[in-house]
Amino acid sequence: MAGVSGCLKYSMFFFNFLFWICGTLILALAIWVRVSKDGKEIVASGDNGTDPFIAVNILIAVGAIIMVLGFLGCCGAVKESRCMLLLFFIGLLLILFLQVAAGILGATFKSESSRLLNETLHENAKLLTQSTEEAKKFQDAMISFQTEFKCCGLVEGAEDWGQNFKYAQESCECPNMTESQCSPYQGFNVNKQTCLSLIKDLVEKNIIIVIGVAFGLAVIEILGLVFSMVLYCQIGSK
Template sequence: MAGVSGCIKYSMFIFNFVFWLCGIVILALAIWVRVSNDAQEILSSEDLGSSPYVAVNLLIAVGAVIMILGFLGCCGAIRESRCMLLLFFIGLLVILLLQVAAGILGAAFKPEYDRILNETLYENTKLLSTTDESGKQFQQVIIDFQEEFKCCGLVNGAADWGNNFQQYPKLCECQDVQELCTNYNGKRVYKEPCISFIKNLLAKNVIIVIGIAFGLAVVEILGLVFSMVLYCQIGSK
């Protein structure tokens, strides 16, 4: 009867050991962020709402799942346990199917995401002209963004800043070629609003996420193949 391939067995073990370590690191960092006093102050900020807690809790869940799958893969390979290998296979297959479903939903609802993004940007434009303390942090973020990407305002250019335009002496100051500049209230400012740069930046990040997801899918498929081959070899011993 055929024996178990040592190459596949130890490749599975090494792969899943690294997988298990990654799960431990993600889980440990997420838990530290969740319980750290400094992190609690940031997460509890009124400006951030509840979304950071959701993100941290999601990371805890992801780290736990990765750690469990890595453990099942390691033990299943080194102990030649068909039960553990089957559980590993099912868990990895479920994750792969969820990734595919998320990709399909993301493609199907892309127009809706674009609409929400536009509405959010137009709504946040009001924060640039406010004098309340609640908008100061957001204004500073946009100022830094403007300096880096050489743009001004969110949607309507310098006009988005309203009366706050005079509060920041070097706001949107343009010292580049004439084509990038325009005059506003006696100052040379960047004429391009930042909405297009924000959309391009988000689009690039989405491409990176898709690339990472595709790479993970390839690794997961290899894990499925190796685990099933090892499962069948153990059964035929």
């Protein structure tokens, strides 16, 4: 009867040990953010009206699931436990299915999400002319964005700022004198490019990065499924 491949067995153990360490780090970081004073201040500083701890709670769940799967994979490989390997296989397969489902939903609603983003940015452009507390926070964020990415306004350029232009004047100023990049406004040369297109480009680039990471994880998960099932079959045929 065929024996269990030592190379496959310890490769499976090493892979899942790294998997378990990643889960432990994610869980520890998420718990620290959730319970520590400094962590709460970091999360609260980015509050945009929704529960700031939703993402942290999701990370806690993800870290815990990865830890459990890593533990099952390690113990299943070392102890040659078919039960643990089967549980590891089922858990990893469910995660893979969820990733595929999320990818399909993301592709289906891509145009809808693009439309919602466009509508949200057009609506937020109105905050640039207001003087409420909410508007001030958004204006500060826009000034930082304009300074970093050399743009001005959201939709109509510098005109979006209205009477508040004096607060954003420095961040809107165009360092170049070429007509293709600058345009005159109230006696100043300002960046002609609006921030709307840059924000859309950044969102699209981040989506591509997320898709790339998800694809890489899917490849690793498929390898984990194959190795665990091969080891499962080898143990059964001893």
